[in-house]
Ligand SMILES: Cc1ncc(COP(=O)(O)OP(=O)(O)O)c(N)n1
């Protein structure tokens with residue numbers, strides 16, 4: 025199997041949100057890598073939101089990944105799809121690749137990394153780094169030392185850390201050299217989401233000198 029299309033080498037701030045409203049708000053705030061993560065709906069029920077999110081992503085020239093709903097992502101020509109290890113068992117990877125979509129894959133340990141790397145995705149997500157209340161996780165948080173260890177074998181592919189990354193923890197996560205930080209509650213549950221987004225953008229995507 026050949027490689028999935030490339031994405032940017034450093035994905036930077038990568039908010040993961042569950043509605044078109046959040047997608048629009050974040051695009052407007054300057055976010056250019058993001059994910060629509062709707063859970064537990066049929067394809068029929070999710071389709072309108074997925075289609076709208078993809079259209080918005082295109083209008084801002086953003087990297088919009090669709091979580092789980094790979095058939096809808098192909099149908100509406102998303103920038104990319106994000107799949108976890110269990111999703112890999114049911115998704116048609118050849119179809120996703122043939123349609124030209126980028127692919128991100130979740131990993132939690134060495135064995136999952138081996139499996140993900142063999143697929144040659146566009147990026148690899150590593151998690152969960154810290155305890156999270158957003159998703160029930162069967163394993164323990166891997167922590168920064170394990171993240172750092174995993175990164176030593178991932179110098180050739182974009183990486184993203186996820187799970188429990190707050191504004192306060194973001195600098196230490198980024199100091200490992202990981203190319204992106206995927207966050208849910210740090211933005212969606214912030215007292216001031218706009219301020220949290222601005223701070224996280226500045227940390228993860230520092231302005232380049234002209
Ligand atoms: C960037 C990123 N990393 C990991 C996940 C989790 O994906 P998955 O393990 O398939 O779990 P669900 O999100 O589908 O519940 C993600 N969505 N995004």
Ligand SMILES: Cc1ncsc1CCOP(=O)(O)O
Nearest residue numbers: 152156158187188207208209
């Ligand atoms: C979807 C997902 N996958 C691993 S952890 C997680 C949730 C991360 O949410 P938060 O940033 O609120 O901890």
Ligand SMILES: [Mg+2]
Nearest residue numbers: 092107108111
């Ligand atoms: Mg999934």
